[in-house]
Amino acid sequence: AALIDLVGEIRFPRDFIFGSATAAYQIEGAMALDGKGESIWDRFTRRPGVIVDGSNGDLACDHYHLYPRDIALMKEMGLRAYRFSLSWPRLLPQGSGRLNQKGAAFYDRLIDSLLAEGIEPFVTLYHWDLPQALQEKGGWYNRDTCMRFADYAAQAAALFGDRVTKWTTLNEPWTFCWFGHALGEDAPGLADGVKGGVAASHHALLAHGLAVPMIRAEARGAEVGITLDLNVTEPATDREEDIAAAARFDGAQNRWYLEAIFRGVYPEDMLDLYGERYLPRIEAEDLKAISAPIDFLGINNYRRSVIKAGVDLPPLNFERVSPPGSDYTPLGWEIWPQAIEDILIEVNDKYKPASIYITENGMATTQETPDERGRIEDFGRADYYAGYIAKVASAIEKGVPVKGYFAWTLMDNFEWALGYTAPFGLVHVDFETQERRLKLSGEIFGRIAREAPGR
Ligand code: GBH
Secondary structure, three states, X not given: OOHHHHHHHOOEOOOOEEEEEOOHHHHOOOOOHHHOOOEHHHHHOOOOOOOOXXXXXXXXXXXXXXXXXXXXXXXXXXOOXXXXXXXXXXXXXXXXXXXXXXXXXXXXXXXXXXXXXXOEEEEEXXXXXXXXXXXXXXXXXXXXXXXXXXXXXXXXXHHHOOOOOEEEEEEOHHHHHHHHHOOOOOOOOOOOHHHHHHHHHHHHHHXXXXXXXXXXXXXXXXXXXXXXXXXXXXXXXXXXXXXXXXHHHHHHHHHHHXXXXXXXXXXXXXXXXXXXXXXXXXXXXXXXXXXXXXXXXXXXXXXXXXXXXXXXXXXXXXXXXXXXXXXXXXXXXXXXXXXXXXHHHHHHHXXXXXXXXXXXXXXXXXXXXXXXXXXXXXXXXXXXXXXXXXXXXHHHHOOOOEEEEXXXXXXXXXXXXXXXXXXXXXXXXXXXXXXXXXXXXXXXXXXXXXXXXXX
């Protein structure tokens, strides 16, 4: 528990924002309430065997009803911002067309309640819950989904843009495109290999690019960005084939998105690698739209990637390596605080984003139960936060324009294919009673949030 001792020394600029993050499907519940339409996660979780504990997000944290309690917990920790996502099918049950007024009213209540407590809303438009109606038409394989997304973005900006200034288009296109379309582990459960991952990625990026000017047009003064899950990628050895495999993996996960957004090109080496066999139709003007200037880059970071040559996802042909001697979370994710400073410095050096938010960082444990004093003393998680946040502070000292940090996640929730087996929360949720309880990590994170800025 040595890293926790750092807490009193961590320093941030006075205007630095600490917040927590969630996503609609992981917390809201109210799956079919008040006119909400079906999403691909509502559909996918009904397939036998795809979620380890057979669960789903039908009820989740029932945040749809319990949001005042959840806001009170953020307030108790002293958080200045809350990053959450809108459920596209809650607002537009068919993906486009008629607006569901009751869905809009829920987000009105949520946003107004946050503002009343002095907590700034950071809205994400898409955190993986595509309307099932759009999936029926091809989902992220269909260019038309890009236009539907831009329309949805415009409607959301018109509804909430009088109160929300921070807008994020997509959360982690790499994850939902590849785990949902190449590997079949996430919704919509397609295992189409690299061809699927790349096609979905191009359309997701185009959707982002088309949405950016729509949001600006509808929400005066909006700051618009995208969240990418970026990992520094290191070859497992200095053998040539491992160095090449690491470059391919870095190209697929990081550079494909960064180069398109910041430079308006796809990386030459990846275009060569994919070739006609794996690439979708890319129109001349697509990259111009994708590279629409953004106000901030959101980075989700949990670890680094150590890669060697292997057989996964041809022609990427890589294998992920777990370096010996490191500590790992129960999910097998390496605990490596330097990873967050390294990715911040690398992205800043190469792409010079106007500003950066860490939009997610945190760790899973196995399931936790309160001790005899009713406490959850998750020292490991508190340590993880102290260690990683200290490295964010170090990146700022070196000139990286990081403006805020969001812990993943506010409260234990539905962790996608892992169901309720991998809690990440600062707050414990008893899913029998929906009782919430601040963990030790929540107390420590709250102390950092209240005391570190301006120290
Ligand atoms: C984020 O994804 C999500 O935005 C968030 O919704 C989620 O709850 C949170 O992280 C915690 O997982 O082959 O070992 O990489 C993080 C990126 C990429 C992590 C896919 C899980 C699959 C297992 N995710 N990855 S692995």
